[in-house]
Amino acid sequence: MAITGGEYGKMAKKASPPTNKVKNGCFAFLIGGLICSFGEGLGMIYEGIGLNADEVKLMIPVTLVVIAAILTALGVFDNIACYAGAGTIVPITGFANSIVSPAMEYQSEGRILGTGANMFKIAGPVLVYGTAAAVIYGVVYYILNM
Amino acid sequence: MPVRQGRYTMMLPSAPGIAGYAAVVGKKEGEGPLGKEFDYIYEDAMAGEKSWEKAESVIHRDAVSRAISKAGITPQDADVIFAGDLLNQCMGTTFGVRELGIPFAGLYGACSTMSLSLAAAAVCVDSRIAEIAVASTSSHFCSAEKQFRMPLEYGGQRTPTAQWTATAAGSVVVTKAESKARIEKILIGRIQDYGIKDPNNMGAAMAPAACRTIADFLADTNTSPDDYDMILTGDLGSVGSQLLCELMIKQENIDIGSVHEDCGLLLYDMTNQKDVGAGGSGCGCSGAVLCSSILKKIENGDLKKVLFVGTGALLSSVSPLQSETIPGIAHAVLISGG
Numbered sequence: 001m002a003i004t005g006g007e008y009g010k011m012a013k014k015a016s017p018p019t020n021k022v023k024n025g026c027f028a029f030l031i032g033g034l035i036c037s038f039g040e041g042l043g044m045i046y047e048g049i050g051l052n053a054d055e056v057k058l059m060i061p062v063t064l065v066v067i068a069a070i071l072t073a074l075g076v077f078d079n080i081a082c083y084a085g086a087g088t089i090v091p092i093t094g095f096a097n098s099i100v101s102p103a104m105e106y107q108s109e110g111r112i113l114g115t116g117a118n119m120f121k122i123a124g125p126v127l128v129y130g131t132a133a134a135v136i137y138g139v140v141y142y143i144l145n146m
Numbered sequence: 147m148p149v150r151q152g153r154y155t156m157m158l159p160s161a162p163g164i165a166g167y168a169a170v171v172g173k174k175e176g177e178g179p180l181g182k183e184f185d186y187i188y189e190d191a192m193a194g195e196k197s198w199e200k201a202e203s204v205i206h207r208d209a210v211s212r213a214i215s216k217a218g219i220t221p222q223d224a225d226v227i228f229a230g231d232l233l234n235q236c237m238g239t240t241f242g243v244r245e246l247g248i249p250f251a252g253l254y255g256a257c258s259t260m261s262l263s264l265a266a267a268a269v270c271v272d273s274r275i276a277e278i279a280v281a282s283t284s285s286h287f288c289s290a291e292k293q294f295r296m297p298l299e300y301g302g303q304r305t306p307t308a309q310w311t312a313t314a315a316g317s318v319v320v321t322k323a324e325s326k327a328r329i330e331k332i333l334i335g336r337i338q339d340y341g342i343k344d345p346n347n348m349g350a351a352m353a354p355a356a357c358r359t360i361a362d363f364l365a366d367t368n369t370s371p372d373d374y375d376m377i378l379t380g381d382l383g384s385v386g387s388q389l390l391c392e393l394m395i396k397q398e399n400i401d402i403g404s405v406h407e408d409c410g411l412l413l414y415d416m417t418n419q420k421d422v423g424a425g426g427s428g429c430g431c432s433g434a435v436l437c438s439s440i441l442k443k444i445e446n447g448d449l450k451k452v453l454f455v456g457t458g459a460l461l462s463s464v465s466p467l468q469s470e471t472i473p474g475i476a477h478a479v480l481i482s483g484g
Contacts, residue, residue: 008340081303104299
């Protein structure tokens with residue numbers, strides 16, 4: 001008896017172990033929350049040393065990006081992220097990792113066509129559509145305030 | 147001369163012998179249950195080179211060189227080498243074998259390359275086109291991830307159905323001389339596509355091809371699974387192996403459960419090794435398992451008849467992005483010993 005595509009799809013789904021969403025969700029919540037709390041702590045420290053509100057808002061993401069980039073370079077970030085999942089990808093730490101990891105990977109193809117050309121391979125879409133969304137938002141905001 | 151048996155099977159009346167074989171692997175594979183069976187374990191994933199691709203070439207060449215020297219010949223004696231890997235333009239293979247000076251035919255059969263190259267080598271020897279033919283393949287976890295998935299240090303999560311591409315290479319030297327392990331029959335498989343689209347579930351994509359090839363082979367040769375000591379699939383992993391056994395029963399009414407083994411499940415310790423997911427994959431997975439413990443067991447007489455069915459998922463790094471489904475392929479090689 002020949003199995004049809006649809007029937008096989010059901011068989012394959014049944015045979016494939018599902019992703020543990022509850023466990024992944026809990027880890028993402030805990031580690032993502034920890035990163036955010038750490039960001040809050042950084043904010044307090046920066047306020048404490050006398051930076052103004054705008055400078056604090058700038059320094060928190062800069063610090064998190066630098067830490068994530070260093071952890072990626074040391075080969076530690078992916079070991080945390082395999083448990084944290086969205087917990088490390090969604091905060092700005094994921095953005096840093098998505099740029100540093102291809103930059104490292106493509107070193108063997110040279111600085112220009114390797115690292116330079118591939119650095120934004122993963123983060124590129126975020127930048128393209130993030131910028132586009134910002135432009136649209138800006139135009140709408142401008143029209144509403146005319 | 148090869149003779150066709152049934153619709154798809156080719157009998158090789160001279161039963162070309164396996165004169166030498168070798169398998170070299172990476173650290174993770176060396177830590178698996180077959181660790182002691184391999185010829186060499188590379189602790190350094192870079193194999194002393196500056197890129198993953200160059201490292202793959204090194205391990206590929208090493209496997210070929212070791213198989214050739216174990217066969218008691220030199221590269222100059224070999225008449226042809228059939229070889230391939232997973233990388234674009236078979237880069238790992240080409241740069242690995244370029245210094246050997248053996249007439250070279252590059253093959254792409256995805257993870258089925260060990261069986262495809264072995265079948266090609268055996269046909270060449272049986273038809274007396276070559277006296278000595280070499281078959282080899284390799285894969286490297288890092289070069290495969292780079293080409294097909296994400297950068298190594300990217301912080302993503304692996305799905306449970308994903309398989310771990312083996313860092314490994316296997317090589318076999320086939321000759322017309324008498325040998326304890328002989329290649330009696332081969333079958334070049336037909337592409338099967340049952341509509342699986344998930345590149346992280348390649349076991350499911352390849353299982354229908356393995357089913358088709360095994361069923362064709364059994365029908366052509368008028369044999370049943372009981373006639374074999376082992377039906378060894380390439381890299382279906384846990385998901386694909388389960389689906390193969392189900393498909394064989396539902397579609398073909400044949401139960402292979404008692405003799406079926408899968409290289410992807412033999413290479414790693416499935417419970418204790420981290421991140422192996424549904425099992426091993428990659429050309430080197432079936433290459434290294436066949437060219438170590440399986441051929442040793444055939445030579446020792448522990449296994450007398452093994453139907454080796456290398457399985458491959460013929461996707462490219464572009465095809466899933468174009469919403470293509472994943473075509474599967476499987477080629478069979480009947481190896482007998484004793």
